[in-house]
Amino acid sequence: MQSSSKFKTDPTYDILRSERQPLSSIFLPEAVAVIGASDSPGSVGRTLLWNLISNPFGGTVFPVNPKHHSVMGIKAYKNIAEVPEPVDLAVIATPASTVPGIVRQCVEAGVKSAVIISAGFKEIGEPGIELEQEILQEARKGKLRIIGPNCLGIMNPHTGLNATFASAIARPGKVGFISQSGALCTSILDWSLRENVGFSAFVSIGSMLDVGWGDLIYYLGDDPRTQSIVIYMESIGDARSFLSAAREVALTKPIIVIKAGRTEAAAKASASHTGALTGSDEVLDAAFRRSGVLRVTRISELFNMAEVLAKQPRPKGPRLTIITNAGGPGVLATDCLVSTGGELAELSSDTIAAGNEFLPPYWSRSNPIDILGDADPERYAKTLEIAAKDPHSDGFLVILTPQAMTDPTQTAERLKSCVEALHEQTLQGKPILASWMGGAEVMAGEAILNRASISTYPYPDSAARVFTYMWQYTYNLRGIYETPVLVEKWDKLPDRTFAEKLIETARQAGRTILTEMESKQILEAYGIPTVQVCVAATADEAVDCANSLGYPVVLKLLSKTITHKTDVGGVQLNLMDAKAVRWAYHAIKTSVTEKVGAEHFLGVTVQQMLNLNDGYELIVGSSLDPQFGPVLLFGAGGQLVEVFKDRAIALPPLNTTLARRMMEQTQIYKALKGVRGRSPVNLAAVEQLLVRFSQLVVEQRWIKEIDINPLFASTIKTSPDPIALDARIVLHPADVKSEELPKIAIRPYPTQYATPWTLKDGTQVIIRPIRPEDEPLAVQFHKTLSEQSVYFRYFNLVKLSQRIAHERLIRLCCIDYDREMALVAEYKNPTTNEREIIALGRLTKLHGLSESEFALLVSDKFQYQGLGTELLKRLLQVARNEHIKRITADILPENTAMQRTCEKAGFRLDRMPDLVKAEIDL
Structure with missing residues (x-):
């Protein structure tokens, strides 16, 4: 049955139907087969078919049912092979046991995608899991993409596609909605129809056997009709895919998530300090921050945030100015604002003076700005005009409570006009929210404000919470896209070989616990300072160590089996002389022998006792999360670490910006900056230590858990x-194989691609992957380019100011190394002795395809030195390592040098009048 759709005439259709959009066959199919279509009233198969034929989407619908010649009056086919046209999308609603065979038939028939509605898979246990694996094996024999199983289906409201068994189709709009819960989908759909909320896509993702969060986020990120993405999540699935996609898309389209389910699995997985403090839900929060995703706690907030982030600019800071005609609502908003992480803006003296000129004598003269109950529309507008000029404010909340002299509608009209005028002057980057409190009498005013893109809320605390969410979203993105500082001594690589040998020696001996001395040696190999330690097997040796180090000293148990030394009496502090050291040695030996056995005592370590009053005890650690692999912990340390639980969690690897963001999540951070007359600690040094520590965790994958507790940060400047x-x-235990080691959720810096090379003229360079800290070098690189080089690279003369804009460069430098790889050639200028980037090559994977595009740019001064050819060869090797099947590039006809470079590397060139296509199969 043929149906029509106006969407086909929209230019967006051609963009999304491109072969480079692997999910286009799901959302924009031209032929749909309903496998399991039925005439039975109330059946899923009948509902699916009815929904597809009653909502014209511009394609043909083919019922498939071996027992019927027709379904609902439409010719039916015995199997997918008999369908007379190529099928883009198969919607499968048959018993679970039949699905693997149906998927095999779909692959053989060249079907591009499938939505499996059927239930009875992993949700029922092991038999269902085996069925899923059979389905996946069959799908992998072709290029079939699958949504589901056990899902409601998918909708594209803009085309009219309704491949679900829901009772109605969603309204078209600008929100892409993805849910793992089919039941929640139907509830959201009912709510959206009542509230007139529209969607660009409505997806029930089910078990995510194939198509996952990352695939859908990329698709909606490319969809021009989608302004924001809203997700109901129950499990993360492929963590790396989600984080990579979300991080790329979140900067241009807000991604708002509500995550159901909290677990203590990660906390129970480990007995270490760090393991006991991490938990999968805390780790999930850290992952969302790292990818720029905003997490909310209520379903209503999902769509509130999608709406407001589409309408209003993100605040640049946490400071909110509240304007109200009643004190109580202002106080309620303030309480919510402060408790959720926002701040009240402090009014400047100029703002207060300006307010005194026109506000009643009894106005508040502080924030919230109480303009009193008799406020008319002009007073509201004038107050907003004055407050908008205050540099201390990052956003505004205007509250109206209906009183005898209040006119909600006229106030809204006046506020709308005021905002339109201010946007040209002073409101750039400052959102305006409104709370028109009341029932029917404020509805007209709310409608006026909403049409003016001023989001309204019935309660002021809800509006305040929305503002803090907006600020949190800004904060998360800023952490990703701020330019970090290059870690000092970066060029001095860690001694990985030493650390690996030490770990391998312990593993060969059958040990899973390193001694304190071994642990500190590994830290030192990664540039992390440790207190000097002396090992003593006897009491006399302990005294000799103490005499050498100087008193007071600390004695600690030396053992290859004991996890926590204090639990067995294995630590003695503040020993002031040789007699105390001898006593401490025997006390530790006796205690360990009595509690766990003499075989666990190998002696003691002796180290100098520091004055902990001159600084702060911190903890830095890493443990495993079942979803995200290794995670990092930072916080207040010492013996009471589990009591205070002042910690922050982050995913490795870190740069200095991310390390600072991690520190900012803790309460101890306030003290580290200096408090009550105490000097601050060297925060930059702590940042750099966290970066080195994260590098250790990423590179030494045999480490299951690691704690530094305490890490002492001194307030003494010396x-x-x-x-x-x-x-x-x-x-990790000896029975764990290397391929079974937990995967890092965020791909670390690929050091394997960093090697030296020599230009034809003898100039020595390092070719290495780009890093976020390279932004300043990238600015200087672009200043060296001629107009011709710019034109050949970008196909037009992009201005220098545009090429070096922070928003652009940080996205080019701050890549995740999973979907993109950029190699730079760096050399040290002999005249200035400064590092410079002289060439850049980039490889970008296409979403959902085993295909990449490449681009090259070499500084004019270093062209014709073989550098472009070498970069391209290395990009090809990267592609092979990443299992890329094809690489392409577009080249201008006049750029003959790049064409020759491609031919030397084995590319085929397809020369057209205005473009040359380069392509190579790997």
């Missing part, structure tokens, strides 16, 4: 670097 006083490392 001791600027934090120092590890104690360290503990636990390795």
Whole structure:
């Protein structure tokens, strides 16, 4: 049955139907087969078919049912092979046991995608899991993409496609909605129809056997009709795919998530300090921050945030100015604002003076700005005009409570006019929210404000919470896209070989716990300072160590089996002389022998006792999360670490910006900056230590758990670097194979692609992957380019100011190394002795395809030195390592040098009048 759709005449259709949009066959199919179509009233098969034929989407619908010649009056086919046209989308609603065979038939018939509605898979246990694996094996024999199983289906409201068994189709709009819960989908759909909320896509993703969060986020990110993405999540699935896609899309389209389910699985997985403090839900919060995703706690907030982030600019800071005609609602808004992480803007003296000129004598003269109950529309507008000029404010909330002299409708009209005038002057980057409190009498005013893109809320605390969410979204993105500082001594690589040998020696001995001395040696190999340690097997040796180090000292148990030394009496502090050291040695030996056995005592370590009053005890650690692999922990340390639970969690690897963001999540951070007359610690040194620590965790994958507790950060300026006083490392068990080691959720810096090379003229360079810290070097690189080089690269003369804009460069430098790889050639200028980037090559994977595009740019001064050819060869090797099947590029006809470079590398060239297509199969 043929149906029509006006959407086909829209230019968007051609963009989304491109072969480079692998999910286009799901959302924009031209032929749909309903496998399991039925005439039975109330059946899923009948509802699916009815929904597809009653909502014209511009394609043909083919019922498939071996037992019927027709379904609902439409010719039916016995199987997918008999369908007379190529099928883009198969919607499968048959018993679970039949689905693997149907998927096999779909692959053989060249079907591009499938939505499996059927239930009875992994949700029923092991038999269902085996069925899913059979389905996946069959799908992988072709290029079939699958949504589901056990899902409601998908809708494209703009085309009219309704491949679900829901009772109605969603309204068209600008929100892409994805849910793992089919039941929630139907509830949201009912709500949206009542509230007139529209969607660009409406997806029930089900079990995510194939198509996952990352695939759909990329598709909606490319969809011009989608302004924001809203997700109901129950499980993360492929963590790396989600984080990579979300991080790329979130900067241009807000992604708002509500995550159901909280678990203590990660906390129970480990007995270490760090393991006991991490938990999968906390880790999920950290993952969302790292990818720029906004997490909310209520379903209503999902769509509130989608609406307001589409209408209003993101605030640049947490400070809100509240304008109200009643004190109580202003106080309620303030309470919610402060408790959720926002701040009240402090009014400047100029703002107060301006307010005194026209506001009643009894106005508040502070924030919230109470303009009193008799406020008319002009007073509201004038107050907003004055407040908008205050540099201390990052956003505004206007509250109206209906009183005898209040005119909600006229106030809204006047506020609308005021905002339109101010936008040209002073409101750039400052959102305006409104709370028109009341029932029917304020509805007209609310409608006026909403049409003016001023989001309205019935309660002021709801509006305040929305503002803090907006600020949180800004904060998350800023953490990703701020330019970090290059870690000092970066060029001095860690001694990975030493660390690997030490770990391998312990593994060969059958040990999973390293001694304190071994643990500290690994920290030192990665540039993390540790307190000097002396090992003593006897009491006399302990005294000799103490005499050498100087008193007071600390004695700690030396053991290859004991996890926490304090639990067995294995630590003695503040020993002032040799007699105390001898006593401490025997006390530790006796205690360990009595509690766990003499075989666990190998001696003691002796180290100098620091004055902890001159700084702060911190903890830095790493443990495993079942979804995200290794995670990092930072917070207040010491013996009461589990009591205070002042910690922050982040995903490795870190740069200095991300390290600072991690520190900012803790309460101890306020003290580290200096408090009550105490000097601050060297925060830059702590940042750099966290970066090195994250590098250790990423590179030494046999480490299962690692703690530095305490890490001592001194407030004495003569001791600027934090120092590890104690360290503990636990390795994975011997029966774990290298391929079974947990995967890093965020791909680390690929050091394997960094190697030296020599230009034809003898100039020595390092070719390496780009890093976020390279933005300043990228600015200087673009200044060296001629107009011709710019034109050949970008196909037009892009202005320097545009090429070096922070918003552009940081996205080019701050890549995740999973979907993109950029190699730079760096050399040290002999005249200035400064590092410079002289060439850049980029490889970008196409969404959902095993295909990439490449681009090259070489500084004019270093062209014709073989550098472009070398970069391209290396990009090809990267592509092979990443299992890319094809690489393409577009080249201008006059750019003959790049064409020759491609031919030398084995590319085929397709020369057209205005473009040359380069292509190579790997």
